[in-house]
Amino acid sequence: MYLKIWMKKWLWSILICVSLLFICFLLLLLTTVKQNEEPSNKYVINQIRLQVNNVLLYIEDHFTSFEQNLNLRNSLQEMSNSLDIDITIVQLDGKIIFNSIEEDPSQFISLKNDLHYDLFTSQQQPGIIKIAFPIVSKTNEQLGNAIFTIDKDVLFPMEQPSTSIFSILFLSGLICFLIIGLAIYITRKANKEILLPLNNLKKSTEEIVKGNYEQKTEYPRVDEIGELYAVFDQMRLEIKNLTIQRDEQEQNQKKLISSISHEVRTPLTTIKAYLDAISEGICPDMDSLMSYIQIMQTNTEKMSRLIDDLFIHTLKELGHIPVNLTEQYSKDVFTNILHPIHHYVQTTGIHFIEPEYIPNVLIRADEHRLEQVLSNLITNALKHTSKGNSITVSINIENQLLYINVIDNGNGMLPEDMPFIFERYFRGIQATSETAVKNEGAGLGLSICKHIMEAHNGSISFKSKQNIGTTFTLTLPII
Template sequence: MSIRKKLLLSYIAMIVVPIVVFAGTGAILVSLVINNQIGPATVGILGDVKSMKEFRANLVQLSEWEGGLKFIAEHEPQRLEDESYLREIEETLTTLEMAIVVEKNAAPVYVSPWFGSGYTSNELMQALHEGGEGWNDNELELGGNLYSADKKEFIAQDGSDATLYVIQEDRISDTARWLFFAVLAFVVLVVAGTNGFLTFLVSRSIIKPLHQLKAAAEEIKDGNLDYELAPRKKDEIGKVGESFEEMRLRLKASIQAELQAEENRKQLLANISHDLKTPITAIIACTEGLRDGIASSEEKRQQYIGMIYGKATHMDGLIEELFLYSKLDLKRLPFYFEELDLNAFLEAYVKELGHHPQYQNVQLTYEGPAHAVLVEADREKLGRILNNITSNSVKHLDKAEKTIHFSLQEHQQNQEVEITVSDNGRGIGKEALPLIFDRFYRTDASRSTDTGGSGLGLAIVKQMVEAHGGMVEARSVQGEGTSIHFTLITGTKEKGERHDEAIDH
C-alpha cells in the first residue's frame, strides 16, 4: 500500500473512528437508561436516587407538585396563606428537595424552613428579584448553590399583590455540566487515542524502513557491500529500498568486475611477457650464433634462419590473435552477415581441411542433413571459429588412429542449428573443462608453447559465436576425447551488421 493511501486512510479513520465510538457509546447509554440498567454509582450525581427509574419518577413528581402549586396560587390563593396547609405539604416538599417562598407586598411571608435557614430575607429577596419581570424557569444562585426557580403571581385575600416562588435543586444543570465535561474528556481521549495510535502505525511504517535504509547506507559507506537490505513493504519507501538494494548489487558487481579487470590486466601482461619472452630468447640465441660464427656451415646457417623465421612467425600469430581478441572484447570488430548454406559450407570446409599438411594423418568426417540449411553468418568469422576449434583439437590427438568428426543438427523448435566438432584426443579434466574458454588458459600447468598455442583460440571462438547470437560449450571425457558444440540462430540478420565501427590499423 502506498504512503499516500496510508495517510488518506488514517485521516478518514481519525474522523470515522471517534464518530463510531461516540455513536456506539451514546447508543449503549441510551439503552441502559431506557432499560433502567444504570446503577447507583453512575446516577449518584443526580441526587439521592438508586436508579434512573427512580430519578425519572422524581422528575415527574416534582413537575406535578410544581404544577399543582401554581394551580393553587391561581384558583385557591387563600391556601398559600394557611399555615396549617403549608406545614402539611412541607414534609413532602422537603423529601423532594423542593421549597416555596410566598411573597406579599415585596416581603416574604413564608419560606420553606429547610431552604430559608441558610439565607437572610434580604439575600433571598434580592436573588429572587434579580430575575426581572419575565422571569421563568430561571436559575437562582445562593451561597454558591444553583437552584431552578419558577414564580406565579396571584392576588392575596386582602387584595394585595403576591407571588409564589417554587424552588428546587438544579439537578439538570449540574448533570448537564457534568455530562459536558465528561463528554469533552471522552472526546479528547478518543480523538487523542485514535490519532496517536494511527500516527504511531503510519509513522512506524515510514520511519522503520528509513532507519533500515540509513543503516544500509552507513554499512555501504564503510565499504561493507555484503550488507543486504530486504525491503518488505510495497510502498514508495519499499520501492526506494528495492532500488537501493539493486544499486548495492550493481555497485558490488561493478567493483568485483573492476577488480577482476585489474587482475586480468596483470595476468594479460604476465601472459604476454611469458609468451613473447620464449621466442624472443630463441631469436636472440640464433642471431648471436650467426654473429659469432657458431653456424659455420651453410646448412647450420639455414637451420638458424629457419628457427628465427619460425619463432618470428609464431610471435606474429600471437600478436595477431591478441589484436583480434582485443577488438572482439571492445566490440570493435566488424561482422558482415550474409545468407549462406551452412551444410554446403561445412562440407566444403572439411574437404579443404583434408588437404592441409597438418591434417594428413587425421581422419576427417562430416555428417549433415541432405538439404540446404540457411543461416545468416559472417563467412570469414565462421571459418575462423572452425579453424580455432580444429587446430586446438589436432594438438591434443594422442592415439594412433586420429579422428575429428564434424556434425550439423537442426533444432527447428528453437530456430537454431548446432555444429559439433569432436575428436578422440586425450580429453580434458572436469576441473579444467569450465575454464577452457577463458583467455590464456591452457590445460597444461607449465604454460608450454611447444604446441604453438596462444591460449586465446577458444576465447576468440566464444566471442565470435556470441556475436552471432549463439552459445558454445565443451564436453569431454578424459582418455576418450572432447567435443565442442556451438549454435547459430536461423533467424535473419541485416546484411553487413557490425558490432561497432571498424578500427583501421
C-alpha cells in the first residue's frame, strides 16, 4: 500500500510541477508579447518623426505662405489625407493658420495646455497620439509649431502574432501534455504490472502463513516479476514438501516411540519374570538356572541392540556419526568382522557360509562401522530366514571396487516395501503381520547402514524376490 500511495503522490507532484511550469512559461510569453506591443516613448517619437518628416520639411519651406496660399493648403491637406494624419499649424502666438480636420478652425490654442513636444496620448481617445514639432527656418529661427495627431494603429499597423510565438506555445503545451500523459501511463503500467502482481503475491504469502500450500501463483509474462513468481512457486512447493516430510517424520517418530516402548517392555517383562522365578526358588537345578540366565541374556542383548540403534540414529540426525577412515588391508578387516558373526549365526540354527577367499587389498575403512553394517544386514537376514536356510557372504574385486555380498535364501521382501527400505523408521508391512515378533527392530538399521557406506565413499544396494531370498551388495573403493 505504501508503494501505491507513493506513486500517487509522485504522479500528482509531476502534474503540479508541469502545470506550474506551463503557467510560468505562459505568463513569461504574454509579458514578452505585451512588451513588444507597447514600444518605448523614444521609439514612438522616432517613428512619428520618420512618418511626418517630409510633411514637416514641406511646412518649413512654405510656412510664411500657408495662411494666404490656397494651393499650398490644399497640397498639405492631400498629404494629411494620404498619410491619415491630422495636421495643425500654429504660430508662436498660438494662432492656428492650418487645421486638416476643421474648415473653420479656432483662431487660437492654449500654448500651455495644447502644445506638447513630448509624447502625449489623449486620455479621452485611447490609441490617439498627439505631439508637436517646432517649425524652424533655414536660419534656425523657430517660426511656429506643427501639431500631429496620429492613430496608433496607423503608426504601428496591427501585425499578426508571430508564428514563432504560436509554435513555441504549441510545442510547450504539447510537451506538457506528453509529460503528463507519460506520467499517467507509467503510473498505470506500474500499478498493473508491479503493484497488482505484488499484491497477489502478498495474498499467496498470507495463504502459506495460514498453512494453505495449494494456491498456485501464476504470472503470464516472462520478465523479472515472472521470475519472482516462478521462484516463489518453487518455494511454495518446497515448503509444502518439507511440511509433508515434517508431518511424516513426526508421525513416524510417534510410531517409533510406541514401537520401542512395546519392544523394550517385552524383554524387560521376560527378564523380570525369570528373575522373580529365580528369587522365589522355582529353579529345580543348575541346568534350569543356566537356561533362565541364557534367556535373560538374549533379551538383554535385544534391548542393547535397540538402544545402540537409537543412539546411532540420534548421531545421524545431528550429523555426528563418527567415521574414522584409516588405510587397512581388507583381509584383516573382514576376517575380524566375520569370525564372531559366524559363531552367533550358527547358534540360531541357520547355516552361515563365509567367503572362500578374501582379497587382501588396501582400503580406507572404519572397521567398527563396517562391523555395524554387516551385523545389521546379517541380523535382518536372520529375521527373514528359518532353520535350515543359509546366509552367505562373498567378497570379490571388480573395476577397482571391493564388492561384499550378503545373500540369504529366506522369505525375501514384499515388492511394495522395496522403495522405502533405506528410509528411517520404515519397518515394512511384515512388521505389522503375524511375524512381528520375529521382525523386532526400530526400522533404523538400513538407514544408518546407507549413511555409513556413503561416509566410506562407497554404496549399498539390494535385490530381492519374494520366497527366493535377498542379496545386499556393499562397495568400497580400492586405494
